Amino acid sequence: MDVSVKFLGAAQIVTGSKYLLDIDSFRLLIDCGLFQGKKEDRLKNWSPFPINPDSIDAILLTHAHIDHIGYLPRLCKQGFRGAIYCTDASLDLIPMMLKDAAKLQEEEAQYAEHKQYSKHDKPQPLYTLKDVDMVLPLLVGIPFEKEFFLNEQVSFRYQYAGHILGAGIIELFLKGNQMNKKIVFSGDLGRSNDPVLYPPKKIAEADFLFVESTYGNRNLTDQDPRADLASIINETLYYNGCILIPAFALGRTQAILYYLKQLFKAHKISPCRVFIDSPMAMNATDIYNKNKDLCKASLFEEDNEPFDFDNLYYCHEQQASMQINDIKSNAIIISASGMATGGRILHHLYHRLPRENDTLLFVGYQGEGTRGRRILNGEPEVRIFGEFVPVKCKVTKLDGLSAHADSEELFEWLSSFQEAPKNTFIVHGEKESAEALAKTIKEKLGWNTFIPQYLESYQLFEGI
Template identity: 55%
Template sequence: MDVKLKFLGGAKTVTGSRYLLEVDHQKILIDCGLFQGLKELRLRNWDSFPIHPSEIDMVMITHAHIDHSGYLPKLIKEGFNGPIYCTYPTMELIKILLLDSGKLQEEEAAFATKKGYSKHEKPLPLYTIEDAEKVFPKLHPIEMEQVEKVNENISITYFNAGHILGAAILKIKITGQYQEKKIVFSGDLGRFHDPIMNPPLRIPFADILLMESTYGNRKQLSNRPEEELGLAIRETYRNGGVAVIPAFAVGRTQLILYYLFLLQQKGKIPDIPIYVDSPMAINVTELYKNFGKYHKLCPALEEDDCNPFSHKNLHYYRSQESSMSLNAVRGDAIIISASGMATGGRIVHHLYHRLPNENDSFIFVGFQAEGTRGRRLLEGEKTARMYGIDVPVKSKIYYIEGMSAHADQDELVEWADGFTTKPKMTFLIHGEKEASEALANRLSEELEWNAIIPEYLESFQLFEGI
């Protein structure tokens, strides 16, 4: 039995995670994400898939984020017809995220047609809401730590990765004629001391390891990010402005709500309204009640006075009309809206209206990938182009360290040190080039690992004749 691996994404970039594992004639796709950020990366979403989707036997998803699951509707549209394995929370999150993704792409295509700023005569979405719905019947959920035999030679097990609700480390066990081999995909690893999510589990053994390296060159020095968040909100309040927080609907919004609740309870920020302007974030927040064993907040959600997702200052805005009404708010408020990198969604609407206002502020609370609007704003761009218009940047821009859902460099090395024996091959994925290289250096120096940083579309023979 021969085993090969090909990197269809997530190589020297933090986006488009897609890894093709070939076990003899079986073709397994691990993660199926959209490319985001730089235009040259986003264009890959429109390219022909490197292998015809009808040839893929099954897909295994580590977690629901769009850069890991967002290409699924296109894959099915192009001919994939197998099962999609994931954890139970990931299944529910995928439904929410893909519907939103399809809706956004339909809206962007329609808006581009209306305004005429697309180079294409008739701009089309990558996929539609209807395409997204065709994913749902193929989702095959399994419990964490439950061994699932997917065929006579291959079984899989998911282990908690932290990061977001339902995120998992994936272990694939391949039983050959002569040998048994284990391949581990870290997925995206969470923080070791996250206030909401449990820490990632340590895996004792892997023949082959694929390990994320998003924060491979950074240490998150701030242990009290809520204090910095409180400072930014107080400064904005004193200026008479509105504090706007771009936050991903999954994970980050819930963490921000937790911190804001604590800050208001302790009197460290003013007792002002908090608006969650993201239908998707609202739907995701409701899942935390359904999947209490996957996070630390279950006891707090049972108490009305201690629930960070339900209190007097918190207002959930679903409709477009209620979102538009926030334009009239001139001060003494906090708005949370998606997406977290300001690449799409309602946050673009708020940027368009509030960037020119020097009293308002935008508080970024997570990693901003290369090429995203959030990254450019943090780097000090003076104008931001939205809806075909260059909008002046006069509002204050903050960045809060320590709120990332990704393990930092020290935590990544600590997680790797949990292996009792060195993997025969370690691939560093899902990180920009500099991050992967920095992590590779530390793994070499401290653990004597020889990590490989793969190229896009590079292939490797993992095993022969097992």
């Protein structure tokens, strides 16, 4: 058996996760994510797929975030018809995520045409709701910790990864003609102190390892962010402002709601209204409640509704979303996307950025080239809907609410391996963070590491 890998995304960047394995004549894709951030990366979403999509036999997904699943409708549109495997909880989430992504793209294309800020006469979405319908029949849910055979020689198993509901580490087992081998894909690893989810499962062995490096060069010191969150909110409310939080509807929104409820109950923050301007966030919260067994037991023992409270309002319709713009004070607004790349958050940024009394609070990773990163870097104005909007509000961030393991937590997880993998591929991280993690691994563990480039190939096994 010969096995090789081709890196089709998330190589020295954080988005577009796609790793193509050729296992003799069997072709397997690990993740199928959308590129986000820099224009040069986003344009890859529009280019023909680097290999023939109908030559792929199956896809394994680590979790339901768009940078890991968002290219699926595009791939199916180009001819892929194989099975798409994910955890059972991800199976609940993926249809919602893809439909929301398609709806947003359709709306943004229509809005761009209406406002005439696109260079195209008739801007088109990357894919539509109709394209998403091609994906859904191909999805297959798999329980955690159950080995599933793709064929007689290839099987896999999901282990708990934390990060978001349903996120899985993939253990891929290869039964060669001469010997058996194992490849591990970390996917995105969660934090050890996440308020909702358990820490990632420790893995003991792998012949080859693919590990994320989002925070490979940073330690996130905010182990319990509640005090800092309360301070930011109270200061803004004191000065008669509103707090705007860009947050992914899946994962971060639920963590924020949990913390806010705790703070309100303890009278640590002043009473105010909280608006969730994301219909998807409400659906995601329902799915979290449905999958209580994957959440920390203490979460629901303490409170049967940990993500709900009296002064919480969900904005279902566009009209309700627009009415939030008239609120000048005493409100917290949570909306997606988390990196301010699209969605309803753009309308709120358009109205809130110029307001000196308001606060823009980032609670997650901001990818290179994203609007969120540019604002955090201090750019005095950003382009929204074809216009340059001045940034006059207070801009701050809370690292403690991130869903990604930091450098210490990544090293702790890596240290659980009883023997060094033959090679460890550092993926899903910008160049600086990937290099920092590779250096730590070499110095402290003595392992071989490799930081791949986009479209680079690597021979894993030959004649096994």
